[in-house]
Structures are given as C-alpha cells and as structure tokens.
Amino acid sequence: MGRELGGMNVFFVMDDGSIVTPPLGGTILPGITRKSLIALAREEGITVDEKPYSFDEWKADAASGRLKEAFACGTAAVVAAIGTVKYPQGEFQIGGGETGPVTTRLRDALVGIQRGQSNDRHGWIHVIEGV
Numbered sequence: 820m821g822r823e824l825g826g827m828n829v830f831f832v833m834d835d836g837s838i839v840t841p842p843l844g845g846t847i848l849p850g851i852t853r854k855s856l857i858a859l860a861r862e863e864g865i866t867v868d869e870k871p872y873s874f875d876e877w878k879a880d881a882a883s884g885r886l887k888e889a890f891a892c893g894t895a896a897v898v899a900a901i902g903t904v905k906y907p908q909g910e911f912q913i914g915g916g917e918t919g920p921v922t923t924r925l926r927d928a929l930v931g932i933q934r935g936q937s938n939d940r941h942g943w944i945h946v947i948e949g950v
C-alpha cells in the first residue's frame with residue numbers, strides 16, 4: 820500500500836538508520852522534493868528503500884520504537900516533521916513528538932542548496948536572467 824499525506828510525499832527513518840518511502844508507479848506523485856531528498860540521503864550513505872509501507876506497519880513500528888522519525892515533504896513546506904499521527908480510532912507519537920536529527924539534516928541540506936548557501940554539486944540551481 821502506498822501513502823502520501825495530502826499534497827506531500829512521506830518518508831520514514833528506521834532505527835537501523837535506513838529510510839523507507841513508498842515507491843512510484845501507483846498513487847505516489849513523483850515529487851521533486853522526494854527525488855532530491857532521496858539523492859541527498861543516498862549521498863550521505865543512507866540506505867533508502869522505495870517500498871510499500873502500510874498504516875498498520877507505521878503504527879506498529881512507532882509503538883515498538885523501530886520507527887525513529889517520519890516527515891512529509893514537498894515544494895511548499897520543504898520538509899515537515901510528523902510528531903503525532905491522529906486517525907479515527909486513536910493517535911500515536913513518533914520519536915517523542917520532536918523533530919529528529921535525520922529530518923533536520925536532510926532539510927538543512929536541501930534548503931542550503933535552494934538558498935545558494937551550499938555547493939550545488941548536482942546543478943539543481945538555475946539562475947533566471949532579469950529577475
């Protein structure tokens with residue numbers, strides 16, 4: 820089962836340091852923020868598994884502590900940590916409800932490139948003349 824959150828893609832940081840994000844090909848939009856974060860994470864040596872991740876797995880992994888961080892991403896908000904998940908039958912917390920270190924690091928890496936503060940090794944920045 821694939822999941823997105825409203826107009827954003829979603830990422831899960833596991834306790835072994837790997838990241839899971841639902842795969843393209845079904846209902847998941849191939850967001851540019853998703854693609855950029857996967858590239859930045861893999862450059863850091865993080866294993867990124869593009870695989871289905873169900874709501875039941877999410878709930879169970881949050882309860883067991885296997886899930887350390889979760890965040891949503893898209894052009895508008897860039898990266899937004901998910902602290903608490905509320906659903907009709909209840910709610911659960913992830914990582915104590917705080918923004919985790921991997922979430923912060925990936926967000927800073929992407930925002931640094933967007934703002935021209937870090938080296939744009941990928942050639943992602945395009946200067947628009949006359950603006």
Ligand SMILES: Cc1ncc(COP(=O)(O)O)c(C=O)c1O
Nearest residue numbers: 826827828848850851852893894
């Ligand atoms: C359904 C959906 N998923 C994900 C995204 C995020 O995509 P992007 O990173 O290209 O902004 C959007 C953005 O509008 C969206 O509408």
